[in-house]
Amino acid sequence: MNPMAGAIGARLVMLADITPDPRFHCSFPHDIPALEASVARSGIINPVWLIPSEEGFKLVGGFRRYRAAAKAGLEKIPALILEGADEYTLLLLQGEENNHTRGLNLVEKAILMRSAHASFRRTHEEVIDTLFPVMGLERSMVVHDTISRVAEYGPQTQALIASSGMGAKQAALLAQFVAEERELAAGWLTNQRMGLNRCARILEALLDIRVNQGLGAAEVIDEMEKATPQDWDATRRADHIFHTLIKKGKPVLAGMERDFGDALAALLLPAQVRIRPPKNFEGRHLEVTILADRVDSLVAAIAALWKVDRERLEKLFKWI
Amino acid sequence: MTKEARTSPLLQRAIAAWPGAEVVEPISPGTNMKDEDGLAMAADPVAQGKRTLFLAPNRGRFIRKCPGTMGLVCCNYWVMDLVEGCAMDCSYCVLQGYLTDRRIRLAVNMDDLERELDAELSATDGPIRLGTGELSDSLMFDHELGLSSMLIAMIRSRPRVQLELKTKTANIENILETEPVDNVVIAWSLNAPALGKEEIGASSIERRIKAASRVVSAGWKVAFHFDPLVIHAGWEEGYRQTAAMLADAVEPGRVQWISLGALRFHPSMKDVIRRRFGPEGILRGEFVLCPDNKLRYAKPIRRSLFDTVKNALQEACPARQCTFAWRERKCGDLSSAPCLGAGPAAP
Numbered sequence: 001m002n003p004m005a006g007a008i009g010a011r012l013v014m015l016a017d018i019t020p021d022p023r024f025h026c027s028f029p030h031d032i033p034a035l036e037a038s039v040a041r042s043g044i045i046n047p048v049w050l051i052p053s054e055e056g057f058k059l060v061g062g063f064r065r066y067r068a069a070a071k072a073g074l075e076k077i078p079a080l081i082l083e084g085a086d087e088y089t090l091l092l093l094q095g096e097e098n099n100h101t102r103g104l105n106l107v108e109k110a111i112l113m114r115s116a117h118a119s120f121r122r123t124h125e126e127v128i129d130t131l132f133p134v135m136g137l138e139r140s141m142v143v144h145d146t147i148s149r150v151a152e153y154g155p156q157t158q159a160l161i162a163s164s165g166m167g168a169k170q171a172a173l174l175a176q177f178v179a180e181e182r183e184l185a186a187g188w189l190t191n192q193r194m195g196l197n198r199c200a201r202i203l204e205a206l207l208d209i210r211v212n213q214g215l216g217a218a219e220v221i222d223e224m225e226k227a228t229p230q231d232w233d234a235t236r237r238a239d240h241i242f243h244t245l246i247k248k249g250k251p252v253l254a255g256m257e258r259d260f261g262d263a264l265a266a267l268l269l270p271a272q273v274r275i276r277p278p279k280n281f282e283g284r285h286l287e288v289t290i291l292a293d294r295v296d297s298l299v300a301a302i303a304a305l306w307k308v309d310r311e312r313l314e315k316l317f318k319w320i
Numbered sequence: 321m322t323k324e325a326r327t328s329p330l331l332q333r334a335i336a337a338w339p340g341a342e343v344v345e346p347i348s349p350g351t352n353m354k355d356e357d358g359l360a361m362a363a364d365p366v367a368q369g370k371r372t373l374f375l376a377p378n379r380g381r382f383i384r385k386c387p388g389t390m391g392l393v394c395c396n397y398w399v400m401d402l403v404e405g406c407a408m409d410c411s412y413c414v415l416q417g418y419l420t421d422r423r424i425r426l427a428v429n430m431d432d433l434e435r436e437l438d439a440e441l442s443a444t445d446g447p448i449r450l451g452t453g454e455l456s457d458s459l460m461f462d463h464e465l466g467l468s469s470m471l472i473a474m475i476r477s478r479p480r481v482q483l484e485l486k487t488k489t490a491n492i493e494n495i496l497e498t499e500p501v502d503n504v505v506i507a508w509s510l511n512a513p514a515l516g517k518e519e520i521g522a523s524s525i526e527r528r529i530k531a532a533s534r535v536v537s538a539g540w541k542v543a544f545h546f547d548p549l550v551i552h553a554g555w556e557e558g559y560r561q562t563a564a565m566l567a568d569a570v571e572p573g574r575v576q577w578i579s580l581g582a583l584r585f586h587p588s589m590k591d592v593i594r595r596r597f598g599p600e601g602i603l604r605g606e607f608v609l610c611p612d613n614k615l616r617y618a619k620p621i622r623r624s625l626f627d628t629v630k631n632a633l634q635e636a637c638p639a640r641q642c643t644f645a646w647r648e649r650k651c652g653d654l655s656s657a658p659c660l661g662a663g664p665a666a667p
Contacts, residue, residue, distance in 0.1 A: 124361075128360075128361065140360045140365075141360065141361050141365075142363070142364075142365065142595070169591060172591055172595060176599050204590075207599055210599075211599055211600050211603060211604050212604060212605065212606065249606075250606055251606065252618040252621060253606065253608055253618050255620075256619070256620065278611075279609075279611075280608035280609060280610070280618070281608075281619055282608060282609075282610040282611055282616075282619070283611060319619050319620075
């Protein structure tokens with residue numbers, strides 16, 4: 001039965017009569033400044049969900065609204081009282097409602113799953129059968145296991161997952177780090193304000209560096225910090241760190257690029273002639289561009305190319 | 321199995337080979353092609369899928385031209401999808417992420433295969449080089465199901481088809497009991513011996529080469545695929561060792577071709593490999609994304625791999641006994657699988 005069928009219309013309830021039930025609490029991060037400002041300005045617009053208890057009411061939906069109301073000093077808030085509802089069904093409904101209205105992040109999904117297992121004694125299969133559809137997750141034990149771990153991650157890692165919008169794929173990357181290293185890398189990435197794509201690429205690079213060069217995340221992060229001036233603005237620092245770290249993860253490719261750059265510089269071509277290798281040197285052609293704003297300039301560029309020593313030019317084609 | 325498979329002789333052979341196996345005939349058409357439900361609930365659906373043999377008619381095409389890879393030399397190969405899925409569990413295997421049905425699927429409508437093959441032959445002028453080892457291992461269940469005998473019998477009367485049965489096993493008893501056919505080649509995937517731990521369920525390199533030697537002695541043509549070449553501790557010595565073992569055991573004149581291919585995989589496979597086999601192992605090395613959206617070792621590494629293995633084979637195989645001809649176009653082709661044709665030297 002839909003628990004809403006038993007709901008009494010919204011009514012005002014004293015905040016003091018409400019006790020949050022942690023089994024239903026999945027919001028992460030816990031507070032949202034914009035919501036708090038809205039509640040302080042206009043009060044609670046959508047009623048929270050309550051079930052009756054011996055002491056008054058238990059809060060089962062609308063935890064952030066409740067906290068915002070408390071912070072704003074409201075005495076009463078509108079609430080739907082759900083009488084006689086099955087509690088696990090309420091958990092599912094709460095998950096569905098949140099997922100549809102604002103989209104649950106991966107940490108929240110993990111918290112809901114943990115609650116379903118630990119507080120409602122549901123098996124893995126039952127969680128996959130009932131909770132996964134309302135959270136829009138693919139029916140898979142692999143996904144279940146990947147997301148479950150997120151609930152156990154440290155606060156820095158959870159903050160990164162939530163703020164960057166990571167999915168199960170990126171969470172699987174984080175699972176490759178030991179806890180301490182994961183927290184360190186996550187906190188550092190959050191500070192750099194890297195987007196999702198860059199976060200994933202940096203995590204991949206950190207793993208590659210560990211496997212191929214035997215350096216842990218702490219050593220690499222330290223190296224990146226030393227190589228990046230502290231007085232640069234955040235965007236410039238993030239760009240520099242990203243490119244330096246990706247290059248560090250690909251030393252052979254970096255060497256090829258360096259050799260190519262040296263060979264190109266040795267040609268002493270005018271600046272208007274630009275020669276680029278294919279991406280990762282995987283391709284059959286060099287890209288040669290001549291920038292010319294008049295015929296004389298074009299002729300001069302072609303003449304310069306014509307004069308280049310062939311042997312030196314061959315060096316550009318070493319990996320093409 | 322589906323109900324169409326009930327009368328298939330392959331079903332009877334399977335039941336006889338695995339008497340303890342549960343035989344399930346799906347009752348609803350919706351469940352007969354996929355059992356993703358059971359596999360979805362497995363902690364490792366890839367490994368779980370390997371425990372189910374699914375017998376059903378192939379409703380699609382059996383034979384297709386290998387798509388090759390964009391911009392790289394195509395070896396003009398045709399693939400025959402009689403079996404999809406493999407009982408072995410190699411860490412680098414592309415099937416982990418490629419097949420949607422994770423079970424091992426065995427097609428029971430061999431008559432349709434024969435008809436399709438004849439249709440292809442009438443539509444094509446030249447020879448057709450055909451292999452069954454693209455989505456499976458050609459001999460993995462040969463002692464149980466005897467597929468090689470059925471296929472060889474089919475190919476024997478079609479001389480324009482050259483069939484390659486490619487394997488990582490030593491399951492050659494049926495081959496040895498069959499009269500050799502000129503247009504059938506038995507091929508082995510080979511690697512450095514230390515890579516054995518990455519090929520769960522496969523025969524050791526020594527056993528594969530020994531099997532090849534016995535097959536050659538019985539009069540069959542053979543081929544070898546050093547694919548995927550993998551960077552690992554002691555890889556140079558490892559590949560030299562395999563080349564030396566091969567040269568010692570197999571008469572070069574019976575070797576139709578040797579191909580080399582470096583490790584390559586779709587980026588999404590990295591997650592699967594890490595999850596199933598850990599972050600080290602075959603993921604060690606510097607990979608770059610190529611235009612066909614596959615990760616490969618950076619070019620200098622690939623060149624080093626190919627040069628080392630090519631030289632090892634040339635050193636192991638005396639110049640008077642065999643010639644090697646690279647089918648490659650500059651270094652770009654180092655991303656594909658250059659072929660070394662090994663045959664008798666010109667007089």
